[in-house]
Amino acid sequence: MNRNKNAFINGIRDGIPIAxxxxxxxxxxxxxxxxxxxxxxxxxxxxxxxxxxxxxxxxFTVIMANxxxxxxxxxxxxxxxxxxxxxxxxxxxxxxxTSNAHRFLVGFGITDEIFGISxxxxxxxxxxxxxxxxxxxxxxxxxxxxxxxxxGNILPASIVSALSVALYGMxxxxxxxxxxxxxxxxxxxxxxxxxxxxxxxxxQLDQMSxxxxxxLLTVIIAGAAAALFPSKxxxxxxxxxxxxxxxRI
Amino acid sequence: xxxxxxxYILVAAAVSFLIRVLPLTLIRRKIKNPFIRSFLYYxxxxxxxxMTFPAIITAPKLPLAGILALTAGVAAAWKGLxxxxxxxLCCAVVFVCEMxxxxxx
Numbered sequence: 051m052n053r054n055k056n057a058f059i060n061g062i063r064d065g066i067p068i069a070x071x072x073x074x075x076x077x078x079x080x081x082x083x084x085x086x087x088x089x090x091x092x093x094x095x096x097x098x099x100x101x102x103x104x105x106x107x108x109x110f111t112v113i114m115a116n117x118x119x120x121x122x123x124x125x126x127x128x129x130x131x132x133x134x135x136x137x138x139x140x141x142x143x144x145x146x147x148t149s150n151a152h153r154f155l156v157g158f159g160i161t162d163e164i165f166g167i168s169x170x171x172x173x174x175x176x177x178x179x180x181x182x183x184x185x186x187x188x189x190x191x192x193x194x195x196x197x198x199x200x201x202g203n204i205l206p207a208s209i210v211s212a213l214s215v216a217l218y219g220m221x222x223x224x225x226x227x228x229x230x231x232x233x234x235x236x237x238x239x240x241x242x243x244x245x246x247x248x249x250x251x252x253x254q255l256d257q258m259s260x261x262x263x264x265x266l267l268t269v270i271i272a273g274a275a276a277a278l279f280p281s282k283x284x285x286x287x288x289x290x291x292x293x294x295x296x297x298r299i
Numbered sequence: 300x301x302x303x304x305x306x307y308i309l310v311a312a313a314v315s316f317l318i319r320v321l322p323l324t325l326i327r328r329k330i331k332n333p334f335i336r337s338f339l340y341y342x343x344x345x346x347x348x349x350m351t352f353p354a355i356i357t358a359p360k361l362p363l364a365g366i367l368a369l370t371a372g373v374a375a376a377w378k379g380l381x382x383x384x385x386x387x388l389c390c391a392v393v394f395v396c397e398m399x400x401x402x403x404x
Contacts, residue, residue, distance in 0.1 A: 071383050078386075092304050099312035104346055109311045116302055119310050126314040132343040133315070137322035150324055157320035211360045212394035215368050218355040219382075219389035221347040222369070226376030228344060235344050242348035250353055264349050271345045276337035 054178040061182020068163045069190030078216035080198015086110035090196040097195040105130040111260045128265035136165040145174040152177040159184035234279045364396035
C-alpha cells in the first residue's frame, strides 16, 4: 500500500511540469473550440474526456463543419490512432496479473507526455504512478481549454491571432526532431505538407471537411510510407524513437 | 440537420477511450505484422504534418506572419528547443509581425 502511495506522489511530482505546459497549449486549443461554438463547460468536458491536442483539434473541425457523428468517430480514430500504439507498448510493461480496472484507468489516461514518463520508469508499471500524473496533468489540460474559451473573448485580437499558432508550434516540436533523427520520417513530413497544401487548393474538394481531408491523407500517406519503407527497427514499439520526438500530448 | 455538441463530445470520447484501452486490455504480446507496425509508426507524423500545413499560414490574420512562424518554429525544433519554447516562439513571431506590419506597409 505504501509503495502505491509513493508511486502516486512521484506521479504528481512528474506531472506538475506537464500540467503547466498543458495549460498553456490547451489555452490555444480553447480558442479553436470557441470558434467551433463550444462553451467553457463543453470545452472542459471535451478536454477531460479526450485529452488529445491533435484529436481535439480535429474534433472541433468536425463540430465546426456540422458533419455526421460517424465522421467524428472516423476522424478521432485516425487522429488518435497513435494512442493505440502507446497502449500496445504499455501493455508490455504491465505485470500480467494487473487487473482490468487498472488497465482501463491507465489506458484512459494515456497522453504523449504521460506515456513518455511512465514508459521511462524502471521495472513493471505501477498504475498509481500514472494516476498521480493524471490527477495533476488532466485538470491542467481541461482548465486550460475552458480558460481559452473564456479569455479568447477578453484578449485583444492581436494576442488571439498570435496564440492561434501555439498548437502548430507544438506539432512542429514533434515532427521536426523526429525528421532529423529519421530521414524517412522527414520525407514523409515533407510529402504530407505538399499533399495537404495541394488538397487545400483543389476546388472540387471544397465540400469535404478539413477533418476528413486530414484523416484520408493520413491513411493514404502513412499507408504508402509503410508499404514503401517498412520501419527497420525490430521493435515497432521501441520508445527510443518516440522520445526523440520530444514531449507532446 | 444540426448536431448536438454534447453528443459530438461523447462520440469523440468513446472512440478515444476504446483506442486507448483496447490494446492495453486485449493485446498481451507484441504485434508481429511489419506493415501494421510501420503504419502505426508513421501515422502521428503524417497527421500532425497535415494539420500544421497550410493551417499555420491561414490561422493568423497575416499569412506572412504564419510563414515566418513556421520557418522559425522548424529552425528552433531542428536546433532542439523544447515544445513549450517552440510554441512560444511561434506566437512571438506572429505577434511581432502583426504589430510591425502597419508601419512597414
